[in-house]
Amino acid sequence: MCEVLGVSRSGFYQWETREPSHRSFCDAGLTMLIKDIHEASRRTYGAPRVHAALAKKGVRCGRKRVARLMALEGLQGVHRRRKTRTTMKDAAAAPAP
Numbered sequence: 001m002c003e004v005l006g007v008s009r010s011g012f013y014q015w016e017t018r019e020p021s022h023r024s025f026c027d028a029g030l031t032m033l034i035k036d037i038h039e040a041s042r043r044t045y046g047a048p049r050v051h052a053a054l055a056k057k058g059v060r061c062g063r064k065r066v067a068r069l070m071a072l073e074g075l076q077g078v079h080r081r082r083k084t085r086t087t088m089k090d091a092a093a094a095p096a097p
Contacts, residue, residue, distance in 0.1 A: 027069060030054075030059070030061060030066075030069060031072075031073060033054060033057075033059060034050055034054070034066060034070060034073070035073065035075070037054065041053075043075070043078070044077060046076065046077025046078075047063055047066045047077070049077065050066050051063040051066045
């Protein structure tokens with residue numbers, strides 16, 4: 001497997017036993033906060049609103065980071081429906097030939 005991936009055996013075993021990075025550790029904690037906010041909004045908030053809620057709580061992070069973590073967890077906001085224009089038949093109009 002190491003030959004196919006182009007890595008050394010020692011590098012593979014070092015990677016396997018290495019502790020998670022500080023960034024991935026922080027991402028895990030931030031993901032928990034994002035899930036809580038998303039659930040509290042009845043799963044309607046998207047990344048911009050979740051980011052605003054985090055900022056209100058005093059958590060500093062980027063909106064794109066929030067969007068990335070939400071996408072990894074499969075969390076999505078709800079889109080507003082657009083008003084549809086319906087055509088109404090004019091009763092006084094003559095039918096087309």
